[in-house]
Structure formats: C-alpha cells, structure tokens
Amino acid sequence: MERLQKIIANSGFCSRRKAEELITKGLVRVNGEKVTDLGTKAKASDIITIAGKTLKNEDKEYILLYKPRGVVSTTSDDKGRKTVISLIDTDKRLYPIGRLDYDTSGLLILTNDGELTNLLTHPKNEITKEYIVKIDEAVNPTLIKKLSSGVIIDGEKMKADRVKIKKLDKKKKKTIIEIVLHEGKYHEIKRMFASLGYEVTALKREKYAFLDLKGLTAGEYRHLTIKEVKKLYSLIK
Numbered sequence: 001m002e003r004l005q006k007i008i009a010n011s012g013f014c015s016r017r018k019a020e021e022l023i024t025k026g027l028v029r030v031n032g033e034k035v036t037d038l039g040t041k042a043k044a045s046d047i048i049t050i051a052g053k054t055l056k057n058e059d060k061e062y063i064l065l066y067k068p069r070g071v072v073s074t075t076s077d078d079k080g081r082k083t084v085i086s087l088i089d090t091d092k093r094l095y096p097i098g099r100l101d102y103d104t105s106g107l108l109i110l111t112n113d114g115e116l117t118n119l120l121t122h123p124k125n126e127i128t129k130e131y132i133v134k135i136d137e138a139v140n141p142t143l144i145k146k147l148s149s150g151v152i153i154d155g156e157k158m159k160a161d162r163v164k165i166k167k168l169d170k171k172k173k174k175t176i177i178e179i180v181l182h183e184g185k186y187h188e189i190k191r192m193f194a195s196l197g198y199e200v201t202a203l204k205r206e207k208y209a210f211l212d213l214k215g216l217t218a219g220e221y222r223h224l225t226i227k228e229v230k231k232l233y234s235l236i237k
C-alpha cells in the first residue's frame with residue numbers, strides 16, 4: 001500500500017504536488033470511489049482514474065502465456081534448457097505464478113507483481129486450474145470416482161474438484177479426461193494418475209481461474225487487461 005499521490009507521481013502522470021492538487025480537487029477516484037483525503041493509500045491492483053482517465057501502472061506487467069511443451073517454467077535452467085522467460089519480449093524481471101512441468105503445455109501467468117503471486121499461490125484462496133489429460137489406454141471409468149473422492153500419495157490426500165471423461169476410445173486405446181484442481185502440488189496430476197496405474201502421455205492446462213487460452217497458439221502470449229488483473233485480486237478470500 002502506498003499513498004495515492006506517490007502512486008500517481010511514480011506512474012509519470014504528473015508531479016507529486018500536482019497529484020495532491022488533483023486529489024483535493026476531487027478529480028481522483030480509486031475503484032470508482034472519489035477520494036479527497038491526501039492520506040489515502042492504494043495498492044497495485046487498485047484502478048485509479050484521474051478526471052476519467054485510467055492511470056496505467058507502468059511498473060507492473062501481467063502476461064498470459066500459452067506455454068509450449070519442452071520449455072521450463074523457471075527463470076533460468078542449470079541444464080541450459082529454454083525458459084518461459086525467453087519467449088517474452090520485456091525489460092521487466094518477470095517470473096511465473098506457479099509452474100507447469102517441462103513436458104506440460106498450457107496457460108501460465110507471468111508477472112513481477114509479488115503481491116498477486118503470493119495471493120494466487122496461497123492454498124486458502126483455492127484458485128482452480130483446469131487440465132486436459134491424455135492417456136494411451138482405455139481407462140476403467142471407476143477412475144473418475146476415485147479421483148473425485150481423493151487418493152492418498154505419500155501421506156497427502158490429492159483430490160479433483162471436478163473430473164470427467166471427454167473421450168474414451170476402446171479400439172484405439174485412448175482416453176481424454178478433463179480435470180479441475182485447486183491445489184498446486186508437485187507433479188500433482190501425473191502422480192494422481194500414476195497412483196491409480198495410469199501414465200499421463202500428454203498434459204495441458206486449459207484454464208487458470210476464469211482465464212483461458214482463447215486466441216493463442218503454443219508459444220504465443222498476451223497482456224492481461226486491467227479488468228482481468230482486478231478480477232484475479234477479487235478471487236482472494
């Protein structure tokens with residue numbers, strides 16, 4: 001939380017003194033509410049408007065990446081493998097919110113907003129993630145019940161919020177499953193399926209909270225809108 005006049009000045013909109021003048025004149029709104037008190041504080045996610053113009057927070061960057069397979073979700077790799085950071089054209093020090101495995105594709109958010117990262121990765125906020133799982137076998141449909149009631153792995157219960165079979169081809173020995181989880185445990189999905197005797201042959205994250213991959217192909221990315229960032233903050237319990 002920082003004083004409003006400091007946030008406005010830091011954004012390059014005007015000087016701090018001018019910002020104070022704008023606030024006392026009643027031209028500044030935080031999340032739609034007029035503020036005139038110079039002691040008012042705001043946070044990175046707040047939407048600040050000055051005489052109807054939205055202030056851009058130039059310091060913070062929010063990227064929605066369609067991570068391809070064969071890329072690590074870390075900022076650097078000791079084995080010299082390609083990182084998600086190398087796919088993004090930015091001068092900011094971004095890092096991913098959570099991780100996807102090297103061979104997992106799909107939706108990954110990158111940012112330099114530490115506050116949002118901490119909030120979204122905190123287990124109490126139960127942010128949902130939706131995955132598509134491919135298995136080169138025709139699974140036993142009882143698998144669905146087992147995944148929804150939960151499996152115990154290394155003394156920890158891992159459970160799907162929702163799970164369904166999208167396709168089951170007995171002839172071609174292929175199954176496609178949609179699964180929604182809110183935890184972010186290491187290799188969670190692969191371990192859940194392995195504990196029931198199935199190997200995951202391909203894994204893709206289709207959704208992160210309300211965000212999806214619409215309009216993007218693997219390796220492409222876009223910036224989140226201010227509205228989307230705000231909505232992510234609103235998911236916090």
Ligand code: URA
Pocket residue numbers: 099100101104186187188189190191203
């Ligand atoms: N679960 C996994 O096993 N791998 C991922 O990349 C994400 C979830």
